[in-house]
Amino acid sequence: MDVRQLRHFVAVAETLHFGRAAARLGITQPPxxxxxxxxxxxxxxxxxERTRRSVALTPFGADWLPxxxxxxxxxxxxxxxxxRIRLGRAGRxxxxxxxxxxxxxxxxxxxxFRALYPEVEIALTEATSDRQVTxxxxGHGQVGIIIPQGEAVLPEGFAYRRLVSxxxxxxxxxxWIESGRLRTVSGRLPAEAVISSSxxxxxxxAAPSFYDLVTGYYAACxxxxxxxxxxIQMQTIISLVSAGMGIALVPASLRHLARSGVRYLPLAAEAPQLETGIVWRRDDMTPTLGNFLRMIDSLPELATDEPSG
Incomplete structure (x- = not known):
């Protein structure tokens, strides 16, 4: 069977008259x-069920019609x-x-993105920056949010855009604060307290640029x-801090991860800046990815750069 036959069946079923169904379809009655x-x-x-005077659906036909x-x-x-798929309003x-x-x-x-394109399925995967680039x-995935690897050059054909710092x-x-093991100055953690702590x-x-940023701060102090x-999980790091194993230097946005037994303190010395950006393959510009990049350009909350790489 084909779509044409199915349309013919529905026309006859809805009119219960072969002549009127043929007229509606724009064909003659014999075909x-x-x-x-x-x-x-x-x-x-x-x-x-056909007679000279009437046409009616059989029980089978009535059940099949819907x-x-x-x-x-x-x-x-x-x-x-x-x-919608061509315009990136549906898809993945x-x-x-x-x-x-x-x-x-x-x-x-x-x-x-969900607010702008509710019909697009967003598939999220958590991974370290190196695994994302690999x-x-x-050919897996479309776009990644990464911490750039310092001066390392991305593979040929990749583009990168800074999102936040x-x-x-x-x-x-x-x-450690309550016991006096760590001394703060005006609510900030001085460099000597950082250096003396595990x-x-x-x-x-897993994260060479982040690791170098942290250890570079120690060296600068x-x-x-x-x-x-x-x-390798930020949640795990904060859990270990809560257990009293040591301190961690983390992005300021991690204040949103509230954990009993953990206090977040600004650094007294000039704090290093952690950059986060997006990376994608230039030759894989799907409609949904194009809409995602244009959405980022339109966000006043972000200080975006032109693509590089």
């Missing part, structure tokens, strides 16, 4: 009758659906992100980091 007969042979059951109408409605909607956006973005830029981007290089702050065990940080292999534990 319409032949089409219905061929459809009935294919189905192995009659669709209509399924055919629903199928034809779907066919009629295909052209409109194709337009595959977005990966570093864990730090979960507390800063990610909620804003997802909420705004996945994109292998924020200072690092200290996440410290509250018990550190919890991402492993360098005249000391070196005493790393007692590595963790």
């Amino acid at each position: 319409l009758s032949q089409s219905i007969q061929a459809l009935e042979r294919e189905l192995g059951a009659p669709l209509f 399924h055919v109408q629903q199928a034809l409605d779907g066919v009629e909607a295909l052209a409109e659906t194709a337009d 956006l595959e977005l990966s992100f570093v864990s730090t973005a979960d507390y800063s830029i990610l909620p804003l981007l997802v909420a705004r 996945a994109l290089s292998e 924020e200072p690092l702050i200290a996440a410290v065990p509250e018990s 550190l919890i940080v991402f492993p360098r292999r 005249g000391g070196s980091a005493h790393v007692v534990q590595n963790a």
Whole structure:
């Protein structure tokens, strides 16, 4: 059977008259009758009870009719659906992100994009920056929120755009403050207190730019980091701080991650700035990705740069 035959069946079922159905379809009655007969042979059951004076649906035809109408409605909607996909108003956006973005830029981007394009499915994957770039290089995903790798050059054919830059702050065990183990100055953590404290940080292999930013701060303050534990999830790092294992230098937006036993303090010395941006393959500009990038350009909350790379 084909769509034409299904339309013929619905026309006869709705008019219960072959002549009027043929007129509605813009064809003559004989080919319409032949089409219905061929459809009935294919189905192995009659669709209509015919007499010289009347046409009526068989019980089988009556039960089948709403399924055919629903199928034809779907066919009629295909052209409109194709337009929505072509314009990026439907489809799928595959977005990966570093864990730090979960507390800063990610909620804003997802909420705004969903509001603008509610029919687009957003597939989110959390991964470190290096894994995101590797996945994109292998053709997996469309766009990633990463911490740029210092002076490292992205693979050929990639584009990068800065989203936000924020200072690092200290996440410290509250018990250390209450016991006097850590001394604060006007609510800030002085450099000597940072240097003398054990550190919890991402492993360098997973986040080299973040690791270097943190350890570079120690060096700038005249000391070196005493790393007692590595963790690749920001939630895990904060949990270890809560347990009193050490302090962590984290993005200021992590204040949104409230945890019992943890206090967030600004640094007394000039705080290093952590940059977060998006990366994508230039040769994979899908309609949904194009709309995502244009949305970012329109957000006054973001200080965006021109694409690079």
